[in-house]
Amino acid sequence: MAVYLDHNATTPVAPDVVKKITDSLNEEWGNPSSGYEPGVKSKEGIEKARRQVALMIGGNSEDIIFTSGGTEANNMVIFGIVDYYEDWLKSVSCGKGTTDKPHVITTNVEHDSVMLPIKYLEKRGAIDVSVVPVSPKGCVVPQDVISEIRHTTCLVTIMLANNETGVIMPVEEIGRYLKEVNKQRKAEKLIKILYHTDAAQGIGKIRVDADELSVDYLTIVGHKFYGPRIGCLYAHGLGRETPVYPLLHGGGQEQGYRPGTENTAMIAGLGEAARLVCENLTEYYTHMKEIRDYLEEKLKEAFGEDCVAFNCSKGVRRLPNTCSVSLIGEGLVGHVVLSRCTYIMASTVAACHTQNKPSGILLASGVPRHQAVNAIRLSVGRETTRDNIDIAVKDMKHSVTALSSKKSP
Numbered sequence: 001m002a003v004y005l006d007h008n009a010t011t012p013v014a015p016d017v018v019k020k021i022t023d024s025l026n027e028e029w030g031n032p033s034s035g036y037e038p039g040v041k042s043k044e045g046i047e048k049a050r051r052q053v054a055l056m057i058g059g060n061s062e063d064i065i066f067t068s069g070g071t072e073a074n075n076m077v078i079f080g081i082v083d084y085y086e087d088w089l090k091s092v093s094c095g096k097g098t099t100d101k102p103h104v105i106t107t108n109v110e111h112d113s114v115m116l117p118i119k120y121l122e123k124r125g126a127i128d129v130s131v132v133p134v135s136p137k138g139c140v141v142p143q144d145v146i147s148e149i150r151h152t153t154c155l156v157t158i159m160l161a162n163n164e165t166g167v168i169m170p171v172e173e174i175g176r177y178l179k180e181v182n183k184q185r186k187a188e189k190l191i192k193i194l195y196h197t198d199a200a201q202g203i204g205k206i207r208v209d210a211d212e213l214s215v216d217y218l219t220i221v222g223h224k225f226y227g228p229r230i231g232c233l234y235a236h237g238l239g240r241e242t243p244v245y246p247l248l249h250g251g252g253q254e255q256g257y258r259p260g261t262e263n264t265a266m267i268a269g270l271g272e273a274a275r276l277v278c279e280n281l282t283e284y285y286t287h288m289k290e291i292r293d294y295l296e297e298k299l300k301e302a303f304g305e306d307c308v309a310f311n312c313s314k315g316v317r318r319l320p321n322t323c324s325v326s327l328i329g330e331g332l333v334g335h336v337v338l339s340r341c342t343y344i345m346a347s348t349v350a351a352c353h354t355q356n357k358p359s360g361i362l363l364a365s366g367v368p369r370h371q372a373v374n375a376i377r378l379s380v381g382r383e384t385t386r387d388n389i390d391i392a393v394k395d396m397k398h399s400v401t402a403l404s405s406k407k408s409p
């Protein structure tokens with residue numbers, strides 16, 4: 001019996017979501033821009049989903065833009081910053097002759113869909129960047145972010161929770177600081193610093209409320225919370241308080257911010273996935289945490305406390321479902337241990353990275369290289385049981401025994 005322990009890579013689609021998508025494909029097939037019945041139904045399906053997604057993050061439905069996924073939502077925010085800065089320079093009539101560039105602050109453990117567009121713009125000379133290193137506990141320190149602020153800073157982007165370690169970042173605390181900083185900047189006629197969080201790994205696992213976090217932008221990724229493989233961008237007071245610049249240009253869909261005929265069925269499915277989170281988050285959280293804690297106990301029991309290292313420091317807030325673990329011993333490289341397992345489906349690093357190198361995220365999070373090489377990321381889900389965990393731990397034990405006997409003469 002296979003045991004799926006890679007819910008941070010993607011989740012299965014919830015049965016209610018599958019049903020919603022199927023129903024929508026059958027009943028909401030019209031073009032939402034058409035004024036006759038099938039189109040109207042399709043439009044209604046989209047607007048219902050928008051309300052459901054907004055409710056999940058405590059936002060207004062008119063502030064939600066559906067996108068193809070998290071990568072697109074993150075890119076929209078980051079590429080938009082160049083236009084935002086230019087428009088601001090024009091508005092204060094110092095557009096010409098200034099050599100200043102927009103300045104962006106981020107951390108060294110962001111997902112590639114944040115880090116690579118930033119690096120791209122930096123390389124092209126379009127932005128200046130401060131990459132704040134996380135502490136040896138894998139968590140960014142608010143003061144380190146705040147102390148990077150310059151007069152040209154116009155975006156701070158900090159992930160809500162890390163996909164590899166599960167560490168929850170102090171997004172709320174930084175948001176509170178930024179609110180105060182922005183009040184002062186307004187008085188000094190400096191550009192407002194926009195604040196973005198990539199909440200891909202937080203949603204469906206912990207409470208996420210855009211207002212509490214004081215963010216201007218928030219990225220939502222459906223396939224991390226049992227929804228379909230689309231996403232959205234939330235922008236607080238979209239177009240009025242928070243500017244959004246489209247990446248694509250075409251029709252007027254999504255208020256013109258994301259043109260192209262809407263993917264009604266997947267949007268309806270995303271709304272249904274959001275409904276499930278709204279109604280059951282406490283239950284999901286409690287279950288995942290109980291199973292993850294059980295997994296960690298069983299790992300210690302099976303391998304001995306001295307031979308198991310968890311790649312997340314004690315006392316740090318972390319997701320309820322994530323366990324990044326390294327088995328200590330020569331030859332126990334994460335992907336080699338996993339390759340000898342019969343039942344476990346898991347990964348060593350984020351799905352988009354190579355399995356052969358130690359994870360840069362773990363190294364940046366203070367995990368020693370020899371330990372990072374052995375890391376295995378186990379992420380449990382809503383349906384994972386204690387029986388699954390017993391099978392998985394036994395499986396790892398067999399793998400390690402096999403590897404150890406291979407080494408002995």
Ligand SMILES: Cc1ncc(COP(=O)(O)O)c(C=O)c1O
Pocket residue numbers: 008009068069070071072111113159161162163198200201221230231351
């Ligand atoms: C933290 C984080 N941000 C963004 C993404 C990208 O989402 P998508 O694959 O939907 O583009 C992921 C997915 O792996 C993620 O874990």
